[in-house]
């Protein structure tokens with residue numbers, strides 16, 4: 328396994344007129360599981376293909392364990408890859424498909440046999456080992472594809488491009504758990520592209536959030552959830568995402584409408600106040616910003632309350648025993664320790680409880 332380092336790597340598909348991936352520098356530690364997360368078109372696959380060698384970057388250099396591999400093709404980089412859809416040989420059985428990457432490298436027969444059994448067990452496909460893959464459902468075929476990616480232990484990295492797209496929703500949970508367990512045991516360097524935040528957050532040690540060709544934040548699941556550095560991350564991570572209300576800072580006081588919600592040392596001026604639906608409270612009487620409830624959504628274990636304040640629309644995630652109903656007025660209170668201030672989309676400060684009313 329290898330440390331992967333990118334130095335000022337960027338890519339343009341139109342000779343520099345626009346960049347699908349703006350130049351970035353980063354280092355992923357040997358043995359880490361990294362997820363590349365972002366909406367469609369943000370540059371995830373471009374970045375993955377640059378690492379695999381399918382794409383030569385327009386600028387910058389790629390290093391595996393300090394060795395410059397920028398000009399090496401995929402085969403020479405020796406990485407394992409799993410794509411969105413199955414890539415298998417139908418002239419071979421599942422067992423032979425799984426064995427192929429090892430056989431190709433002259434691994435001893437008994438070692439291959441044991442490893443194939445181990446991977447099949449991990450993926451729950453042991454009973455299909457002697458069948459040809461095209462006889463299987465597409466999700467089972469994709470499991471075989473995953474197995475082919477996972478079977479070798481001597482690769483610098485395993486690269487996954489949305490590998491669970493065709494897998495049944497319920498089995499995805501199981502499989503993610505098994506992949507995580509496998510990673511804990513083997514500490515392969517894994518790079519995993521997904522647009523699904525649950526997949527990224529449950530799987531990866533480190534999540535890289537991309538938007539419009541830029542890395543907007545890199546962090547653990549809780550970094551991204553609790554301290555988004557950018558409004559995009561606040562909104563993109565979480566279900567529903569972070570709320571943003573218009574506010575201002577005036578001589579240290581953080582104010583929404585006419586309510587002081589706390590204090591902050593940042594300069595006077597307008598701010599966007601970011602707070603997650605989990606950390607808002609709504610009461611039918613008392614202090615706080617005046618709001619009107621629009622809609623109450625029952626979600627089984629909790630309620631989502633959609634409301635309007637003069638400073639913006641927002642959603643609060645409340646316990647099932649909340650008695651608030653659509654059409655009524657309410658008061659919004661903030662958890663200052665979980666409230667963040669943004670300017671020009673970037674995090675610029677936090678809120679102190681001092682002065683809150």
Ligand SMILES: Nc1ncnc2c1ncn2[C@@H]1O[C@H](COP(=O)(O)OP(=O)(O)OP(=O)(O)O)[C@@H](O)[C@H]1O
Pocket residue numbers: 340347365366367368369370371372373374522
């Ligand atoms: N071969 C190509 N030629 C021209 N433009 C491309 C090519 N591949 C990707 N792009 C463009 O580059 C940008 C980034 O695409 P990329 O596939 O890396 O994004 P992505 O985040 O992986 O999206 P998706 O989740 O939809 O695959 C997009 O605007 C896309 O249209």
